[in-house]
Amino acid sequence: GERECGEKSGEEWVAIESDSSNVLKRPDLHRMMETTAQKLRLMGGTVELVDIGEQELPNGQTLALPKVVTATFGTDPNKHTVCVYGHVDVQPAKLEDGWATDPYNLTDINGNLYGRGASDNKAPVLAWIHAVEAYQALSMELPVNVKFVIEGMEETGSNGLDAMILAQRDTFFSDVDYIIISDCGWLSRRPALTYGTRGNCYFFAEVEGPKQDLHSGVYGGTVIEPMTDLIGILDTLISPSGKILIPGIREAVAPLSDEEWKMYQDIQFDMDSYKNKIGVTQLMYSNKVDLLAHMWRYPTVSVHGIEGAFSDSGSKTVIPAKVTAKFSIRQVPNMDPAMVKKQVTDYLHSVFAKRKSPNKLKVTMVIGAKPWLADTQHPLYEAGKAAVKRVFDMDPDLIREGGTIPIARTFQDVTGKSIIMMPIGGFDDGLHSQNEKMSRFDATGFTLVSSHFTLQEVLEQETGYE
Amino acid sequence: GERECGEKSGEEWVAIESDSSNVLKRPDLHRMMETTAQKLRLMGGTVELVDIGEQELPNGQTLALPKVVTATFGTDPNKHTVCVYGHVDVQPAKLEDGWATDPYNLTDINGNLYGRGASDNKAPVLAWIHAVEAYQALSMELPVNVKFVIEGMEETGSNGLDAMILAQRDTFFSDVDYIIISDCGWLSRRPALTYGTRGNCYFFAEVEGPKQDLHSGVYGGTVIEPMTDLIGILDTLISPSGKILIPGIREAVAPLSDEEWKMYQDIQFDMDSYKNKIGVTQLMYSNKVDLLAHMWRYPTVSVHGIEGAFSDSGSKTVIPAKVTAKFSIRQVPNMDPAMVKKQVTDYLHSVFAKRKSPNKLKVTMVIGAKPWLADTQHPLYEAGKAAVKRVFDMDPDLIREGGTIPIARTFQDVTGKSIIMMPIGGFDDGLHSQNEKMSRFDATGFTLVSSHFTLQEVLEQETGYE
Structure with a gap:
């Protein structure tokens, strides 16, 4: 079934120590890009491994950057084209940092899958791939053309990706209508859409x-x-x-606007549970608005x-x-x-x-x-809200992200297309920390959101909002 | 010959990663103590491995301390008894710290023997052992009774040794007349005797x-x-x-006395060569007396x-x-x-x-x-000066040591006996650093000093100064 298949890929992907900050792991990172490309090839995508040149190290030496994987599923000019961005490189992790399990051996404990990259960002990339596989498994035609652009240097600043996007603006990206990024997390147990990053x-x-x-x-x-x-x-x-x-x-x-202040007031956020999760008795700010503002x-x-x-x-x-x-x-x-x-x-x-x-x-x-900021009134966000509502039966919180997705800003500046960030993953996934994980429930739910989002797009397209 | 034999021991000793600060290396440290004991047993010494109990770790666990090796060569009540103290544990060292050679593989480059512990303190311990072996090889009777006390926790504060010395004050240490420590270095290319440590x-x-x-x-x-x-x-x-x-x-x-100030003025010390050795353009103090005072x-x-x-x-x-x-x-x-x-x-x-x-x-x-300070007018120091003069044909500098030999103070307080520090090793041996080494010339010269010092003692004894 799809679930087992997805877990098999998840295990295989997490097992590759694709740490982009450690030059000694560069061969693993190259292997990670090849594994990603092969997965997409086997699904029938048109796949390319794009050479993005070399990286100069502080000592003056140069090192080949991991190639960027691009893939295309469908080229119907009568359909919209969505482009999913993700990354398959990870932060450093060592068992002796305090992991309960081997960080490079995806381990299931009570429905949570533990491993470096499980949440950031291997599972979200796979969830989108599974959405395409789900259509294929049901012999349903994809309602949109789907493209993937998957890189291997996100954790160290997406070296070389800006130039690649610029170079392919009039080729690979020319027919892209909007860009989806799922490289962040929810703020609470409530699903969320993200409209800004630091x-x-x-x-x-x-x-x-x-x-x-x-x-x-x-x-x-x-x-x-x-x-x-x-x-x-x-x-x-x-x-x-x-x-x-x-x-x-x-x-x-x-400066913080009155409108933002009011919006922050309404966001579901429990200070005590936040403190409890990270294990501190006192935060830098004691009220919700100040705290969210300094987080985002x-x-x-x-x-x-x-x-x-x-x-x-x-x-x-x-x-x-x-x-x-x-x-x-x-x-x-x-x-x-x-x-x-x-x-x-x-x-x-x-x-x-x-x-x-x-x-x-x-x-x-x-x-x-650079930071990135989107307009939450854009139809893309309306489609996102509807897909979340349909799958999870609740409205998403509109949130920002303290972390960085460097490429959002570039996509926006170079392609001129709109971006939506659809986070996947619990607020307690432990990105960049020991014992990073992704829950099965969130991953499955998100695959459904992905599928419904693309359907929603078709529905909205028929009502002609664009 | 003795030289080859010494180098064989040197290689064997340096190859044991007897890092006393790393609890994971404790088995190597135990092996180092056993190897030391075995060397002394094969020379016909009366050897004991003294259990000094356990160490409490910061996490509350306990760990067996390395045993202290004691050895006795000769028990003639008509002879003086000298006790040589040394240690065979080392500071941490890893190739990736910037060593040119494997720190645990004693490597000869142009007459210098590189390896962790080569200078601090494995070679000096072996030099004293070789002095005894030299008498044996020449079938000469030792002019004094010689005892050894060799520990494995010096680099982390000589845990357990204070109590052991106190416990054996009236047994092993009862007939000891004076104590020799060779766990420090010269200040220049001129041999030195050390009368204080921090x-x-x-x-x-x-x-x-x-x-x-x-x-x-x-x-x-x-x-x-x-x-x-x-x-x-x-x-x-x-x-x-x-x-x-x-x-x-x-x-x-x-406070610094006028006498000290004057003494520091006369010590052979080249500021430029010191700066050059450590690779800095400026020191904390720009004149010799201030610099030596802040070093010692x-x-x-x-x-x-x-x-x-x-x-x-x-x-x-x-x-x-x-x-x-x-x-x-x-x-x-x-x-x-x-x-x-x-x-x-x-x-x-x-x-x-x-x-x-x-x-x-x-x-x-x-x-x-604690720090330690000796009287440079004591006959022990006169005997040391004479031995150095005889072997190197020059008077030693009287210096202090910025580093710590914790046990000097304990020996003095518990046994009431006098101590002399006879350094061995160049000022550029790189103790605790990358590429620690011991020169063959210094090691051989020091073995001779050790032999002559014991002879000198016999001579002085005959003239009845004690």
Whole structure:
């Protein structure tokens, strides 16, 4: 049956360690793209693996980017053409990070399927593929032409995809009427449609001192330690109360409108269950509107970690010679990544200069992804609302997404077509975390929504709204 | 010959990954102690593997400590008895840290033997063993009784050794006349004797927030991030110019005397070659006396790294749930580790409280090792100077050591006997760093010094200075 077939693909896909941020996993990532293409070929799609060139690494070396998979099911000029975007690369995951199960072995526990990429974004991609398979299994003609564009670099900033979309604007994308993205989650147990995402500027701040690590007993007190310098500059990014201290960042943010404030008031969101889910007693804001606003439409700074310092368990008395902090700033309208890059780089260099350290600071922006915002009154969203209502028997919440789907903005800018984000997956799926999962119920329900959405499109088309 | 035999032991010893800070390597560490005992047994020593009990881990579990090896060569009551202390555990090392060769495969490059533990402290222990073997090979009677006490927890604070020394004060240590430690290095190419070491208080500062790692896009801005809190408190430990900011620490330090100042002035030390060796353009202090004073007799703070945050290459958009900073404060007269523990813990909690964070801070002192200081006019040091003079044809520098040999202080306090530190190894041996090494020339020279030192002792004994 379809369900078993889908799970077989799910197991196969999750088993491939397609971590796009780890250059050593690049062969796995190439294999993931080939596996995806082969799945679509076997379903009778017209499939291409599009070469998008090479990636330049910080050390100056180059590495082949994973090819982008495009597929076409149906070319009837009398039908609308929908294009589903997804990605099959994943965030890093290791069993020792605290997973209860092997992150690369899809494991069923009480109806939840655990594995890296289960929710972000392998299952959603498969759900759309299953919607097409469902029509095929029922020998029903697809009510629309369906295209897929599936990439393998989303988790590190969709390198090369912008150029590919631009290059194929007048070919693959020329007959596309709208674009569907299912790379986000619901806010509660209530299904949702997403109309905005934050962008992301991801920085490396490297401080380099001695030519190699030093014994902290022998050298401590005589050298100016890179780690002390790095901590000093990181501590100037954001205040304890969440205020970004980099000049210019807060000033660029679009003010919260009364309309937005009212809309946030009505969204189903339980602060206590949210706190309980993440296991904290207190959040940065104690009321719903402030919290949702800072989740979706204000920037923030997160420091992810430091490469090059001692990070294992136990004690090591080392002065690390070169340490690189990884931090990111979420982007919202009307911030501009190029401007943020300059603001952050200038600020850190000025803060560092005050330390009068002989060490060398290098600031690099490795991801610069813009935010995206849609019009919730667009017919696409009306069709989405109707499909959710039909399958789940309730109206979806209209929400935004704190995370980043960098390509939404590009699709909109390059193709001029509208985009809808149809999330799949519970609010507790644990994207990017330990024990990421996708529930069977959500996955099956979403396959139905996908099918009904395309039907809905046909119905609406007949009433001639476009 | 002896040299080949020594190298064979060296290779065998370095090949054992006796990392005492990594609980997963404990079986290797037990094997290292057994290998050491077996070497001494085969030489005809009376050898014991002394059980020193268990270690309590931060998670509450217990783990057997590596046994301490004691060995006795000769029990003639008419001879003096010298006791050589050393350790055969090592600091962590991984090829990917930047080693040019496998750290656990002793590799000869141009007369230097590269490997973790080559200089700290496996070769020096073997050099003393070779001194005994040299007498045996020449069928010469040892001029003194020689004892060995060799431990496997030095790099993590010599857990259990204090109690063992106290327990055996009236047995194994009752006839010991003086103690020799060779667990440090020269300051230049000139041989040296060491008369002081810094102690070390090693801290874990853990900040715990959410119950698991979170996606920084989805949750960034809503949670109070443990990493931000941790960076905030780490940044209050030490100023950019090296001033310790923890109240009470600097006040406890014994002032620098005019005599010391003068002595430091006369020590052979080339600032430029020191800078060049470590690859920096500027040190914390620009004159020799200040630099030596901050290397040897002033405290400092080093932040070694953070456990629990993202530390790999690449980019990961994670909010780490629990992060643990590792930092240490070098101890000098008249600091007291128990007082330092209280000062640091109180200070960090007070700084943390000002942040009004809901996260939990836990400060633990995992190592609390006292400094040690000897009288350079003692006959032991006169004998050491004479032995060095005889082998290397130059007077040794009298130096202190920035690193820690925790047990020196205990030996002195418990046995009441005098201690001499006879360093072996170049100033560029890279202890605790990548590419640690020991030169053949230094190792051979030191074996001769060891032999002559014991002879010297006999000579001095005949002139009746004690």
